[in-house]
Amino acid sequence: MPEFSILAAWLLALALGVRASWVWACRGRDGLPAWRGTLGAVLISFILLDCLFFIRLACTGEIGGFGTHYMTTRMVGWYFLASMLITAGPLLLRGESRWEAFLSGFLTTALWFGAGFVA
Numbered sequence: 001m002p003e004f005s006i007l008a009a010w011l012l013a014l015a016l017g018v019r020a021s022w023v024w025a026c027r028g029r030d031g032l033p034a035w036r037g038t039l040g041a042v043l044i045s046f047i048l049l050d051c052l053f054f055i056r057l058a059c060t061g062e063i064g065g066f067g068t069h070y071m072t073t074r075m076v077g078w079y080f081l082a083s084m085l086i087t088a089g090p091l092l093l094r095g096e097s098r099w100e101a102f103l104s105g106f107l108t109t110a111l112w113f114g115a116g117f118v119a
Contacts, residue, residue: 006111010055013107017048020100024093032094043089044097047105050083054111063115080112 021044029037057063063076087105090098 006058006114009107009111010051010058013051013104013111014048014055016100016104016107017044017051020044020090020097020104021048023095023100024097027095036092040090040093040097043086043093044101046086047090047101047108050086051104051108053079054108054115058115076112076116080109080116083109083112 021041024040024044029040032040054063083105087102087109090101090105093101
């Protein structure tokens with residue numbers, strides 16, 4: 001059952017990140033200065049990359065199980081810290097995409113947190 005909840009968190013985080021980028025591109029930047037629109041696109045892209053990076057490491061077996069690679073396990077703390085900083089970024093945005101990007105980042109941060117305890 002834990003594998004199902006981790007898979008559900010991956011899929012939900014990825015889906016929320018993709019939806020946040022789509023909403024931001026279509027209607028989230030209206031009425032904002034150019035620098036803030038660019039900042040939003042960069043932050044949402046970082047959240048998606050963070051989610052995809054976690055999925056890549058988990059699928060290759062470098063995190064998420066007993067006997068995982070020592071170097072990656074040591075670095076999980078840094079990945080977790082970077083994920084926390086990235087997750088705080090969407091609070092600078094506005095509208096619907098702000099909360100979707102924040103929830104996507106929060107789920108990915110929770111997955112990094114859990115990966116730090118498993119090895």
